[in-house]
Amino acid sequence: MAGVIAAEHLTKYYGRSRGVEDLSFEVAAGEVFGFLGPNGAGKTTTIRTMLDLIRPTRGRIQVFGLDPRTRGPQVHARIGYLPGELALYERLTATQYLDAFASFRGGVDPAFVRELAERLGLDLSRKISALSHGNKQKVGLVQALMHRPELLVMDEPTQGLDPLVQQQFYAILDEARERGTTAFLSSHVMPEVERICDRVAIIREGRVVTVSDIGDLKARALRRVEFHFETSVNGASFDALESVVAVEAHGDTVLLTVRGPLDEVIKEAARHTVVNVTTHEPSLEDIFLEVYRNGGEAP
Amino acid sequence: MSGLLTKTLRDQRRALIGWGIGLAVTALMYAAFYPSVKESAADLNAYLEKLPEALRELLGGDYTSPAGYLRSELFSILGPVLFLVFTVGAGARAIAGEEEDGTLDLLLSTPVRRRHVVLDKFVAMVVTATALAALVWVTVIAVGPPFDLTLPVLDVAAACLMLLLVGTAFGSISLAVGSATGHRALAYGVTGGFAVFSFVVNVLAPAVKALRPLRPLSPFRWYLDPDPLVHGVHAANVVVLVAITIVGLVVALLTFERRDLAA
Secondary structure (H helix, E strand, O other): OOOOEEEEEEEEEEOOEEEEEEEEEEEOOOOEEEEEOOOOOOHHHHHHHHOOOOOOOEEEEEEOOEOOOOOHHHHHHOEEEEOOOOOOOOOOEHHHHHHHHHHHOOOOOHHHHHHHHHHHOOOOOOEHHHOOHHHHHHHHHHHHHOOOOOEEEEEOOOOOOOHHHHHHHHHHHHHHHHOOOEEEEEEOOHHHHHHHOOEEEEEEOOEEEEEEEHHHHHHHOEEEEEEEEOOOOOOHHHHOOOOEEEEEEEOOEEEEEEEOOOHHHHHHHOOOOEEEEEEEOOOHHHHHHHHHHOOOOOO | OOHHHHHHHHHOHHHHHHHHHHHHHHHHHHHHHHHHHHHOHHHHHHHHHHOOHHHHHHHOOOOOOHHHHHHHHHHHHHHHHHHHHHHHHHHHHHHHHHHHHOOHHHHOOOOOOHHHHHHHHHHHHHHHHHHHHHHHHHHHHHHOHHHOOOOOHHHHHHHHHHHHHHHHHHHHHHHHHHHHHOOHHHHHHHHHHHHHHHHHHHHHOOOOHHHHHHHHHOHHHHOOOOOHHHHOOOHHHHHHHHHHHHHHHHHHHHHHHHOOOOO
16 A cells, blocks of 8 residues: 655755755655754645645655645545644634634534643633744644544644643654554654654755664764763773764763764773763754765665 | 635624724715705806816716715715725735735645635625625615605615625735735735726726727726616626626636645
């Protein structure tokens, strides 16, 4: 069976400026697929072609095996969408807004709407114009989830949410996944994608750089680890470790670039007296560099 | 009734109340002035006789009869202006307004076809405009008689119908420009400019020979001539104004179906 989403050589130009270029990927039923890239990489362009808000210049994208261009309503009925630049009807209250969208969708379970709002901590009685950015985002999330769609398409879903609400959203997403929901989520931050996705496509300047399992990506990811020891330490003993890519030692401080698990490094460091250790998540740039070093292909 | 139509009508409730009060007060004001105008109608008519033909056409001409007065005052200028501000605004906001606000993305992500969005918004505009026209009609026939401004109910209805039709014709043009381009200001500007041009051409054409060939292009040409307050509904005028409205709607449907939405 074809994937829930299948992009084939998807290309979109806005006049002469590039949206996406020759994008191909497939999202299988039931998986949570991350779409990772910096701003302007083409994430929103890809998402908007899925919903037929914009049309491909070349290539195609299919959702549930259907062309969104010709079968829009059938496709849309099965999707819950959260746009990256959320704009709501400011003059309505959250309840009025969600009621309107429920009516566009032919009705939803009101108990589920209340449950979602409660879990995300959204006051439904307030006027949307009076809501903070984070609370508007919650309205957007409820709107996308309330009809229990088979496919969630969300562009930067956690932007503006405080960490506790983010966790609540992840929990809701996990439950949806248990019901068999497929999800396509864009993000520009690696930790979020690591937390919630099974697979990830990394997109840069309109092209897919790699599609890989999140586990592979983590295993290959470079991390920077900084040890602060009580006394001066010679970096050479770290250099010998297989997982260590680079070492910089300045007196009692050792800065390591490590690929994959930290186990070896921690054990080596433990032979000295450790005052402090900090690790830095790999930035997107680090990941890109790493992917490019591998010839742009997942292993 | 679709959810979107219900919502759009509800959104227009405030506009309906505002424009309704405005139009009703305008009609009431003109009715209240009628007794004093009637007294000096002979003088006014004599004065009008001396004016250049174009200006006379603009002012409407005959103040001696209730029909002439109402036509000159309510239906020639202020009525259409108020009406057009509503319909052109509704047409521009329908697609282009929502697109510029960014709310159209989510609306079109629901199981609704683009053409149904255009149609529902068009129907909502027509329904609200019809309510406004009905209000003008009721006001004139209710408040007119105490001020001696008594007209056949059906003739007033005919004039209100023509007001509605000229209003929806321009509203439909505005909807078409907004749907084709996604720019609200452009829809206002193009339609507003065309309305002013049409109005001026229609008024000046009888006096200015060079403008005469342009006159049929003016929707206002098909609005009050022959005068519905005297002759009732003129079928050909109805056909032309409805045709303009339909062309605008079709252009809106076809162009909006084909293009990308602005991000």
